[in-house]
Amino acid sequence: MQKKGIIIVIASLSVILALVVLKSFNKDAFLLDAKRAHTKSLEQTHILTLPQFKEKLQQMPNVTVIDLRSTKAFEHGHFSQAVNIPLAAILQYPEFHVFKDSTLVLVSNSLIESTQAWMLMTQMGYKNLFLFDGSLDLLSAETLSDSTEHIGSEVLKYKFQADSTINLE
């Protein structure tokens, strides 16, 4: 009777411990839940406008640019420090975890795509992660033109006027 009790106690404890260890080593799981990702995204420091992006590239030469476009578009022209990881294949990329501690900037042709990647990677525990607030289509990929005046895209560029004549501000 006593022996049986000891066996039950030890067995149940080790089963739970094993399950917990298994879960914590599971790679296909988020580190941050939706609530924390939401809090993190509220800081808005991850959105880089063009001038901020250029500054970042100059200040930190070891920034890694993650180019989310298709391989074809990437081969056409890209940043010198860019790595091509299409969003669809982002989890299959072999050395994905290597970037865990470096500063990363996500770029793409579509803001939706880079924001999705940002949310995904933030929840997977990537920290110094930024996204470029703009489309690569509009830039020449190798040289960033200085002439483009750029404010964040999340600013309304128009003003509502009741008389239906709407002016660009």
Next chain:
Amino acid sequence: MNPYLAGCLLGSVLLAAMYFSGRGLGASGGVKYAVVSVVGAVAPEHAEKSVYYSSYFNGEKKPLQNWLVFEILGVLAGGFISGAFSGRLKLKIEHSPKISAKKRLLFAFLGGLFFVYGAQLARGCTSGAALSGMAVLSTAGFVTMVAIFGSAYLFAWFFRKNWI
């Protein structure tokens, strides 16, 4: 049964209630719903006027169509099954030899009155507030638990003749 084993059994019942219905166990609430529906049937006008009763009659559900009422019926059946299982079924008045059976019944009646009155005030009895409340880490559960056991220990000296 070994108390710790019985505790684990009771704990798994509580866990099942949380897992299936998202709530803890309870008992005094069933008593309340029985009283509410009796009052509603006997004196409908009074029940309609009263702030307390009317809140139980304005929903779609009848007061007796309640989780707790059915749970309590189950407790009655479960006690019977277990009693039959262990050969403890017997009509009797259990009391200390130092007091008469009548006195025991009077105190049992008073005890029930106080207990359910207090449970209504605290929104839960030992099972609904203390046990289930502790299992979900609710502050109310811990406070009620400490108050129940604390006051019972305080009053224990006055009623020692009833028990020992």
Next chain:
Amino acid sequence: MNARVLISIWLVGMGLILALLPNNQTTMGQLKPSELVEKMKQNDGLISVDQLARLLVNEDSTILLIDLRSPDEYKECNIPGSVNIPYAKLMDKEFGGYLEQNEMKRIFYSNSEIISTQAWVLVAEMDYKNTFILQGGMNSWYQTVMNGRFEGERITARENALFETRMKARNLFIETNSLPDSIRFQFKIAKQKNRKKLDGGCG
């Protein structure tokens, strides 16, 4: 070794494991990263400004248009029929009724696409369906619907229809946003969630 020692060892062991668990328990119904990427790949969560204009003009009643901008921006101007849930308050319980459902089409919009995409990801990973991002956001709405000059000659019926839809949507937008504030916001307060109250206790 009696029962008390056994249960004590068992409980303390469980307690130690629990105390050492990381405190970032995943919330309910959260997708795995691979499942979320699958959802992103499908790319069916987008709606263009013209599609939205058509839905508005046809008075589609299955859409739930959600403005994620700040209350000030919302008051300045908003797309007719939208309710304002500022992005900062998206995860608040009171707006749960808008997110935790599969029936209505949620359309998130902000001035651009970043904030609405963030909201889209948060809802998508809770495994709710029927969520859309307004492509280009409010800026694109202005550019296409409000300021859009129809280029080229209007030849085909299709082009004609597109132009008409834009015109109607533009008029609708101007009409509703020109109304005095007291009328504009009378019916447009985001409803509190009406999920059934948790039942329990025995009081």
Next chain:
Amino acid sequence: MGPLFILSDAPLWVDLLTAFLIGIAFGFALEQAGFSSSRKLAGMFYGYDTTVLKVFFTAAIFALVGSLFLQYFGLIDLNLVYVNEYYVGAAIVGGIIMGAGFIMGGFCPGTGICAVGIGKIDALFFLFGGFVGAFLFAESFPYIAEFASGYYKGPTKINEWMGISAGLFTLFLIIIAVAMFWLTEKAEKAFPKPEITNEL
């Protein structure tokens, strides 16, 4: 994923049937623990039989530990499990009245109903008293409503109030419980009442 019937909008009768089945298991567990005897229950307050304390704490901690593990493995959403509303004054005063009722009657409502199930007549009177108590409360409610609904703190959790994680609080609770189990066994040796405990 749990709680099953909250997330799935199950029809009412399924929920009520579950309630009945859970009730049977509840009554069975209470009776097997010996809670159908008022003298065993009262024994806790005089130290000769501390079964109540052992069962009570083991059950609460078992359910707590179980629910936290279920949450960790994503099987239950604890946000959807009812957390008792905290009315400070009502909880304390109600608890004190309940303690007095406990030592007078020797049952609590759950154990009383379970004892009725095996034919205890004193438990039946306890239950009658309970009906009267509930009736008196309903009738006196208008006079005490202000107190009963005052000092409202919402469904707060004690670990959040203390600012620590649920797991850490559980560990503290377990350590307290284990110390209490040890003390109760000492008490049973210090205040033995063999003439009562042998009878039970």
